[in-house]
Amino acid sequence: MRDGIEQTFAEHPRPKLIYPFEQGPKTGEAIDVAAGLKWLRMPLGGALAFINVWAVEDGDGWAIVDTGMGGAATQQAWRQAFAGPLAGRTVSRVFVTHMHPDHIGMAGWLTRKFDCRLWISRLEFLMCRSLAADTGREAPADALNFFKAAGWDEEALETYRARFGGFGRALHALPDSFQRLSDGDEVMIGEHMWKVVVGSGHSPEHACLWCPDLNLIITGDQVLPKISSNVSVFPTEPNGDPLTDWLTSLARIKTRVPDEVLVLPAHNDPFFGLHARIDHLIAGHERGLARLRELIAEPKRAVDVFRALFRRQIDQNLLGLATGESLAHLNCLIARGQAVRTRDENGVDWYRAAA
Known part of the structure; x- marks a missing residue:
């Protein structure tokens, strides 16, 4: 699960979204959100407590x-x-928006229990298998060098070594095959056509499912009403620019999906106000980029810039998320020609605003 740390958006309050449901379903229960569509919640523990499933x-x-x-x-x-609420029917198919364990973790259990197919985009399936394969491995030198370059000290690196490979432990064994979802696909589910709308940045090929007939969209983590999804750079692609991917795909969703749809997110509650929420997310990241550029007027490491992006104190448990998100913003500035990076003799990267 890689949901973002609340960023410093306080000076620009969230838009007034409309939440049509007074409360969500309890574990084992369901709420009808449209004809033939039920809302359930699965427990997560931690700050988010649950994930919405459909x-x-x-x-x-x-x-x-x-x-x-x-x-x-x-x-x-x-x-x-x-x-209880799903009794009397089997499971015909399992759709997964993206590869993070809170979304795909039980896909193998469900598809085997009901002898049905997993539907997911290709990059999400392959990336999930790749990360699951790290279970039991020692942390690779590339990853340790990556976080050392970001400014981590030896204690943080040792914690990373101890925790490495945990991704696969949050998954039931993945299915061995899948049905591919691609952007623009139209898939009949029951009596209605659903359109696949792919976003990226939070994950490589995140599939939202939009049903014009029912006037709703299942957004997974691509658009959440109260938090900004984690957008991070990881050791596997240290020079990646996922924030540009994220901002571009959000803007694209706004042009493709009408504002009046009911948004069914993975976390928090269903809401109306898709375009306003997208505008707020984009503007918030742009303000973060502007603050970051001001901060690096003097050279800074990735671990030195958290205050430009996050409103809360970053402890050891949040260090990985905060570092990944900070690097995503720094790499975005580099891609825009607004920052440069140099590496010192100790293998640590320093960032400063471009002249």
Whole structure:
């Protein structure tokens, strides 16, 4: 799960979104949000507490969209759902918006239990398999050098070594095959056509599902109402520019999907106000980039710039997220020609505003 740290948007309040439901479903229960579409929640623990998942009538079965984190608690929640609001139908297909464990973690369990197919974009499936393969490995030198370059001290690097490979432990064993989702695909689920709208930045090829007939869109983590999804640079692509991908794909979604849709996000509650939320997310990151550029008038390491982007204190548990997001903003400035990076004799990177 890679949801973002609340950023410094306080000086620009969130838009007044409309939340049509007074409360969400309890574990094992469901709420009807549209004809043939049910809203369920799977437990996560931690600050977010749960993830929203969706069941769509699909002929004689249910098409499930997102699955929750792998583990006994989520498995029990699904068993309650199948004994309760989803009883009487099998699962026909499992759709996953993207590869993070809170979304794909139970996909293997569901597809094997009901002998059905996983539907996911190709890059998400392959990247998930790649990360799951790290389970049990020692932290590679490339990753340690990456975080050393960001300014991590030896204690932080040692913590990273100890935690490395944890991604796969949050997954039930992945299916061995999948049905590919691509941007622009039109997929019949039950009686309605759903359009695939792909975003990127938070993950490589994140698939949102938009149903014009029902006037709603399942956005996964691509558009959330109260938090900004994590957009990070990782050791696998140290010079990547995911923030530009993120901002570009948000703007593109605004041109393709009408404002009046009901937005079904992975976290928090369904809402109306898609375009206003997209505008707020884009503007917030642009303000963060402007603050960051001011801060690096004098050279700074990645770990020195957190105050330009985050309103909360960054502790050891948030260090990886904060570093990844800071590097995403710094790499974006470099791509725009507004910053330069130099590496010192100790292998540490320093960033400063371009003249």
